[in-house]
Amino acid sequence: MASDLLSVSIDFETSHLYFPTLVHWILGILFAVILLTRVVPFMAAVRRGERTLPIIGESRDNKRFFGTFALIIAYFYLMDVVGNLFPYTGYGFLFVSMAFVLLMSLLYLHKWTRKTLVIVAVNAVVAPALVWFVLAKLFTITLP
Incomplete structure (x- = not known):
């Protein structure tokens, strides 16, 4: 018992x-x-x-509204396509994310000055690279 x-x-x-x-x-x-x-x-x-x-x-900003949808669809599609070119490396995520962040930032950028374009370009390279490094290298998570 x-x-x-x-x-x-x-x-x-x-x-x-x-x-x-x-x-x-x-x-x-x-x-x-x-x-x-x-x-x-x-x-x-x-x-x-x-x-x-x-x-x-x-009223809505049709350019940004439909541009966002197009970029999101292209992002997920191209991540698979580019990921298949470099299997099991995460480069599909890295390269496509860099382009996605750059284009999305440019789409929503109101003032196009040299300073803001440099900030956008640096952010488009550094942010996805940092995420890729943390996920793919530190945590060994498989990325597309």
Whole structure:
């Protein structure tokens, strides 16, 4: 009897499902709380005419809006293409991330001066190189 109290029995067939299920329920409850406390009152204010829906009816910068989508799609596509040229090195991530950061920064840059262009170029090289070094070399995480 005493040995039963001190022994632990684990069902390895289903034990790995416990925490994902718990996390899903917690996220679902938090989502419901957000809906009830934020979205429902906001939509009620929209119906009363006190607030407007964001984005709808507002002007937007189409060049930046669609440029961002195009750059993100190209980023993920080209990361695979370039990564296949240099398999298991992470150079696909490194080179494509450098180009992505440069182009995204230039897309959102308002004042094009020599100083800001140098800052953008240095950031486009240093930030992805630092991330690549930490992930690929220090933590030996395989990158595309």
